[in-house]
Amino acid sequence: MFFRTIAASGTTQADRRRWYALLVLCAGTLMIILDGTIVTVAQPAIQHDLGFSDTGLSWVMNGYQIPFAGLLLLAGRLGDLLGRKRVYLAGLVLFTAASALCGLADSAGTLVAARFLQGAGGAMVSAVALGMIVTLFPDPAERGRAIGAFSFVGAAGASLGMVLGGVLTQLLDWHWIFLVNLPIAAAAGLPAVRLLDHEPGQGLRQGADALGAVLVTAGLMIGVYAIVSTGDHGWTSAHTLGFGAAALVLLAGFLLRQSRAARPLLPLRLFRSRAVSGANLVQLLMIAAMFGFQVLIALHLQQVLGWSPARTGFGMLPTGLLIAVVALGLSARLTRAFGARRVLLTGIALLVLSLGYLARMPLHAGYAVDVLPALVLIAGGGLAMPALASLAMRDATPADSGVASGLFNTSQTVASALGVAVLGTLAAGRAAQQRAAGHPAAAALAAGHRLAFAVAAGLLLLAFAAAAVLLRERRAGLPDTALAA
Known part of the structure; x- marks a missing residue:
């Protein structure tokens, strides 16, 4: 075509x-x-x-x-x-x-x-x-x-x-x-x-705000390191809290820099738009869940169910194909007919069902019964993402469209990294506890993955609530510039 x-x-x-x-x-x-x-x-x-x-x-x-x-x-x-x-x-x-x-x-x-x-x-x-x-x-x-x-x-x-x-x-x-x-x-x-x-x-x-780029990159890197290392040091250890505090200081420094720089990488005025702030918050929660799912389901199929790499790739193919088809052919038509907010909420609801379904997956799961339905439901992402992008760019002026697009891409990538770090760490921690309690390796890994899928479903529920509250349809003639409006 x-x-x-x-x-x-x-x-x-x-x-x-x-x-x-x-x-x-x-x-x-x-x-x-x-x-x-x-x-x-x-x-x-x-x-x-x-x-x-x-x-x-x-x-x-x-x-x-x-x-x-x-x-x-x-x-x-x-x-x-x-x-x-x-x-x-x-x-x-x-x-x-x-x-x-x-x-x-x-x-x-x-x-x-x-x-x-x-x-x-x-x-x-x-x-x-x-x-x-x-x-x-x-x-x-x-x-x-x-x-x-x-x-x-x-x-x-x-x-x-x-x-x-x-x-x-x-x-x-x-x-x-x-x-x-x-x-x-x-x-x-x-x-x-x-x-x-x-x-x-x-x-x-x-x-070019090179200092701002250094601050945000270093802050994100150290923050993710703090989360990943909790598997070895624990969430309340001095190591985790120290690196976490350092990450927060660097990210706070980035925001301070953006408020004072003559040509900031990220003009903070963008966040006065409820659509921009709400859409990026929803995306952080949604992408963290979806990307963490993508990594963990591939590990589960190989490490727990014993699939080969090639079989795993083909087994996950329905997810990508359905998301692509829905995003290209269906999402735009539904958005025109029902509005971006309704399409977004429908897509997130399907994602919640998908991750919730995986959270109950038995140890000896069958693909057709226990995995494939979740991979089909994850196509809700194909509905949600185009609608979310439309909402994120709704209030951007021509002068701000580039940086608004950059912010949307950045929050998507940050969410991907944090989703892998948080969900992967939770899964590994639960698996280690299960192995220490004497459970077989496959059963321990399955328990860790189920916990991560349940947490991911929880993140999606938060995303649904944030979208319902923050991304209300704009009434004609009224600007959407206040987060609390």
Whole structure:
């Protein structure tokens, strides 16, 4: 369908060039999205080969997610200053080099360090890609089709990543889940040099808040470390409380910096909009639950049910496909018919049912009865996410649309990292208690995963309540600028 759209829209050479430029941007985004999920199924193999602990394994994901989240705002600002094409291409180069380093990694430390570099490169690509699409397609109708295709690539990439990760890990080796990025990068990068228009940017003299980026990245990194290390030190230990306090100080410093900086990465005035604040809060809760689910269900299928990596990838495929189909074809029509808030609440309700269903999963679960229904219900995310994005951008002015989009992407990535850290730590802690009590390893892991699924369902209930209270439909003629209005 997307290629037919290109053919129909490309009535002139300039038109065709714009749509092919979109394909290039989609290819780059596919690589970034792919890398966010391809690791999920390969985690047990990585843990076995490199000797990660149960809690330390989360850094394979978080070593990527934390710099990605922390640098998105700075990367977007650098795109404005240096030109988005330059930042996009530099991000592709960094991401590709880091992928090669990941593929050659022979120790846990090397892999986590390379994942950090991948996250930085991924932030550079993601921060400017959507802005380039907006520039390429000024017509609202064309822009809608372009963004729809771009969003579909993201959802499809998540599905492809799980399958490809399982197949490559089983048939070849987990190192190849990173090396596969090299040909994709070539397909995205080489045509980009010719197809993407050069934008000179405003110049570095306009300023980039590097200190703010350092504060938010360091605060997030230390905060996640404090959560992950609770498996070894406990939630109330001096180690956990000390690092947690340090993270809070750094994040408070970031907010103070944003309130005083001449050109902040995140203008705090955005939070005067109830739609912006509410949508980002709902997203933090919802994505933390969904991303934690994605990681834990892959571990459960392999470590508890004894599935192979390839079977796990194909077993999880219905989730990604249904989310992609619902997000691309159904969510927008339902939003037009019933409003974004109602669609969002319906989607979250389906997610609550999905995670609640997994929380009662028996030890010897059957896929068709105990797993597949939850994977089908998780398609509620395909309803919820487009509606939530629409609400998050509802009050953004043209001058603030870029930073509002950056905030939405950042909160999504932060939520992903925190979801993996919190739910993974809770699961590992419960499993350790069960093993200490004499339960078999598989039963102990299953108990840990059930606890994490129950907590995730609780997060989604909080998200539902926040959406119901904060994201009320705006009445005609009334601005939505007060959080307490």
